[in-house]
Amino acid sequence: MRQRRASAISDSNSRPGLCAAASMPIMPILVPDGCRGCPSTHVPPASRGCQAVSDRLRHLSNLRPAELVQLAESLGARSFRGRQITRALYERKVATIDEMTDLPADLRERLEQDHGLPHFTVRQLSESEDLSSKYLFELDDGALIESVAMQRPTGRSTWCLSSQVGCRMACTFCATGRMGMVRQLSTSEIVGQVLELWRRHPSDTHPNLVFMGMGEPLDNLDALLPALDILTDESGIGLSARRITVSTAGLVDGIRTLMQQERGVGLAISLTTGDEAERRELMPVAGQVPMRELLEVAASYGRHFRRKVTLECAIIAGRNDDLDHARRLLKLARKGPFKINLIPLNPIDGFAGERPDSSSLDAMVDLLWSEGIVTTVRDSQGREVDAACGQLVRKQQRRPEGAPRNRAV
Ligand code: SF4
CATH class of the missing domain: 3.20.20.70 (Aldolase class I)
Incomplete structure (x- = not known):
């Protein structure tokens, strides 16, 4: 025993x-005046307000691989760019969008501006x-x-x-x-x-x-x-x-x-x-x-x-x-x-x-x-x-x- x-x-x-x-x-x-959480996402009020909520919901790593391909296409890029983003995030595990060096600079800039990473x-x-x-x-x-x-x-x-x-x-x-x-x-x-x-x-x-x-x-x-x-x-x-x-x-x-x-x-x-x-x-x-x-x-x-x-x-x-x-x-x-x-x-x-x-x-x-x-x-x-x-x-x-x-x- x-x-x-x-x-x-x-x-x-x-x-x-x-x-x-x-x-x-x-x-x-x-929470800031007026912030009562986000009814559409069920996210309760953040300690620094709704801006922080929307920021983190936009992060690239909220997206599944197929969604990253769709995102790339929605930005006017070819679908393989979406696969490059996926590999950078989930295989190479980059900490910043700047490290996605296989992407064109303007796409990186757009991703940084509109999405970012936590x-x-x-x-x-x-x-x-x-x-x-x-x-x-x-x-x-x-x-x-x-x-x-x-x-x-x-x-x-x-x-x-x-x-x-x-x-x-x-x-x-x-x-x-x-x-x-x-x-x-x-x-x-x-x-x-x-x-x-x-x-x-x-x-x-x-x-x-x-x-x-x-x-x-x-x-x-x-x-x-x-x-x-x-x-x-x-x-x-x-x-x-x-x-x-x-x-x-x-x-x-x-x-x-x-x-x-x-x-x-x-x-x-x-x-x-x-x-x-x-x-x-x-x-x-x-x-x-x-x-x-x-x-x-x-x-x-x-x-x-x-x-x-x-x-x-x-x-x-x-x-x-x-x-x-x-x-x-x-x-x-x-x-x-x-x-x-x-x-x-x-x-x-x-x-x-x-x-x-x-x-x-x-x-x-x-x-x-x-x-x-x-x-x-x-x-x-x-x-x-x-x-x-x-x-x-x-x-x-x-x-x-x-x-x-x-x-x-
Ligand atoms: S985090 Fe703590 S309070 Fe919450 S479910 Fe687990 S044990 Fe319970």
């Missing part, structure tokens, strides 16, 4: 935080000895997001991406949830995280991507779906859908849409506990849909794509780290093509919960494995770099004027 459990310690499902899930009120934020300024980089790099990126409008590259000596790597600035799901144990919702990320800002990480970690040729950073990805489907297309299109970034996992706090309509859209990416559900009342307490979004319905929809998703859905559980010392909780999870995991990922809590300010000790986790894993349920434990990678999603942003927001940052880049 000991050996089997050791092999069960997975890194492919590692997540730097407990991301994932909705319809609570959006936190009030400062910028990712590193406000902070936290690196741990075990090769995790956690980036705090500042976007063009000053919004802060986190992305993490977890590299392995074996060459495997997992990149954790954000889908929103803040999050409206308000999970009690999550630093991002405490920020409230600030704004949606655009497709270009989602894809841009991958391209930026690639520029910084060029040796990671085939990373696993997990949408487990800041935000609830299924609360931003308008941006997520095109991003998945660009990430998986052979003419785009060309990653296998099997290397991509979307994690949700349980938005069943979003799961259904993702299934109907046939993207084929992996699905993870932030379940946290098999006790319905306890789940509602920890994750307010759980009040919207009965756990039974959530698991039925998740099971259909797994059967449809013939891949197991991960039930993720933030394990909190003294709360859900005992064998009773493991038995509840076992009962639920038998209801569909599920595997379980136990995620020891990364404690945050404002939530009275501690990380469980390894003996409790071992006992839970032993019980689940002995009943045939594939169970992994997120390893500690990233913990020492403020790994829970939203922690860097929250710290940055609280940092007193003049206090040193972790590491400026």
Whole structure:
């Protein structure tokens, strides 16, 4: 059993935080007079107003390869120019339009003027000895997001991406949830995280991507779906859908849409506990849909794509780290093509919960494995770099004027 459990310690499902899930009120934020968000794009007000919203929706990397060809043609260029733009963006991964040197200067100028690319300024980089790099990126409008590259000596790597600035799901144990919702990320800002990480970690040729950073990805489907297309299109970034996992706090309509859209990416559900009342307490979004319905929809998703859905559980010392909780999870995991990922809590300010000790986790894993349920434990990678999603942003927001940052880049 000991050996089997050791092999069960997975890194492919590692997540730097407990991301994932909705319809609570959006936190009030400062916006220019008159800006109430964009009704046509469903983009909520940006921290620096509607101009910033329209800027990021025009970025070239919002467009799928076929759309880039259409764009080139609409600008009076031949279609091969669109393919050149696509290759520059998604194969060569250029950071600026100036680097698209195979395009005529006037076309580059036009693309710069009318479209542009998002910028990712590193406000902070936290690196741990075990090769995790956690980036705090500042976007063009000053919004802060986190992305993490977890590299392995074996060459495997997992990149954790954000889908929103803040999050409206308000999970009690999550630093991002405490920020409230600030704004949606655009497709270009989602894809841009991958391209930026690639520029910084060029040796990671085939990373696993997990949408487990800041935000609830299924609360931003308008941006997520095109991003998945660009990430998986052979003419785009060309990653296998099997290397991509979307994690949700349980938005069943979003799961259904993702299934109907046939993207084929992996699905993870932030379940946290098999006790319905306890789940509602920890994750307010759980009040919207009965756990039974959530698991039925998740099971259909797994059967449809013939891949197991991960039930993720933030394990909190003294709360859900005992064998009773493991038995509840076992009962639920038998209801569909599920595997379980136990995620020891990364404690945050404002939530009275501690990380469980390894003996409790071992006992839970032993019980689940002995009943045939594939169970992994997120390893500690990233913990020492403020790994829970939203922690860097929250710290940055609280940092007193003049206090040193972790590491400026
Ligand atoms: S509050 Fe949002 S980001 Fe945090 S765990 Fe919940 S769904 Fe994920």
